[in-house]
Amino acid sequence: MASPAGNITFDDYLGLTACLFEWADSYDSKDWDRLRKCIAPELRVRPPSTHLPQSITTYPTPALAPPLRPSHNPNPVSSLLSRPVEEDDDQSQTHIPHQIDYRSFLDKIWEAMPAEEFIAMISDKAVLGNPLLKTQHFIGGTRWEKVSDTEVIGHHQLRVPHQKYTDATRKTVAVKGHAHSYNMHWYKKVNGVWKFAGLNPEIRWSEYDFEAVFADGRDSFGEDEKNDVKVVEKELKSAVAH
Numbered sequence: 001m002a003s004p005a006g007n008i009t010f011d012d013y014l015g016l017t018a019c020l021f022e023w024a025d026s027y028d029s030k031d032w033d034r035l036r037k038c039i040a041p042e043l044r045v046r047p048p049s050t051h052l053p054q055s056i057t058t059y060p061t062p063a064l065a066p067p068l069r070p071s072h073n074p075n076p077v078s079s080l081l082s083r084p085v086e087e088d089d090d091q092s093q094t095h096i097p098h099q100i101d102y103r104s105f106l107d108k109i110w111e112a113m114p115a116e117e118f119i120a121m122i123s124d125k126a127v128l129g130n131p132l133l134k135t136q137h138f139i140g141g142t143r144w145e146k147v148s149d150t151e152v153i154g155h156h157q158l159r160v161p162h163q164k165y166t167d168a169t170r171k172t173v174a175v176k177g178h179a180h181s182y183n184m185h186w187y188k189k190v191n192g193v194w195k196f197a198g199l200n201p202e203i204r205w206s207e208y209d210f211e212a213v214f215a216d217g218r219d220s221f222g223e224d225e226k227n228d229v230k231v232v233e234k235e236l237k238s239a240v241a242h
Contacts, residue, residue, distance in 0.1 A: 008146050015194040016144060016152060016187055023185075023196045024137035032123045036115065040188045040197040043113045126214065132174070133164045133213070150189040158183050158201075162213045177210025179203050 008016065019038050026035035113121075123129040140157030147153060161178040165171075181203045188197040 006146050008144050008152060016154065019187060019194045019196055020139065020154065024139060027128055027137055028135050030128060032119055036119055038196055039115050039118065040190055040195040041115050043118050043198045133162065135160055135162050152187045154185040154187060156183040156185060164213060175212045176208045177213040178207040179210055180205050
């Protein structure tokens with residue numbers, strides 16, 4: 001029996017919750033091949049906020065100007081800044097953007113990020129690739145919003161503890177910080193399977209020294225790209241907090 005407009009089917013619910021779990025647990029287990037299997041071929045990247053709560057923007061998201069192109073940098077995270085804005089290939093129907101939306105934190109957007117560049121960013125040692133950093137993405141209440149038969153928005157409550165150790169023995173904690181957030185996720189059905197296609201997180205509040213958890217990432221970029229570093233270093237903290 002078909003669901004009314006705006007409601008997902010039970011099969012969709014099972015597929016979407018499975019995708020959400022795979023996204024979160026692949027982050028925490030640092031299993032990048034597993035993450036690769038649950039994300040869409042292309043994602044869109046925007047910035048989040050740890051500042052005052054802002055109203056949550058739902059689709060459609062207005063197109064913004066493409067980011068400035070920095071000088072060449074082999075760093076996979078910094079290289080994202082040089083990507084131009086691209087039109088979505090599917091113009092046949094109204095649809096949601098496929099994005100990692102960090103607008104409320106960074107005032108920055110990448111309209112299109114290939115899956116492999118997203119994997120390179122999130123698995124970087126300055127982000128989740130650090131073996132001394134442990135996380136747990138707890139997912140609370142969820143509400144699903146159907147956009148079309150192949151596109152759904154998920155509204156999620158998250159609490160994400162972060163704890164970094166001094167060495168591999170994990171006997172001494174170097175720094176810890178826990179984030180509490182509302183996440184808006186975008187999901188896209190690709191070849192019949194629901195995939196994670198982006199997010200817009202809003203950090204409501206944090207515990208302990210959350211700002212210091214990703215401080216090492218600030219040293220990953222050269223002085224000649226200082227302006228871009230200010231954007232990227234915040235993303236490093238935010239990308240794994242949600």
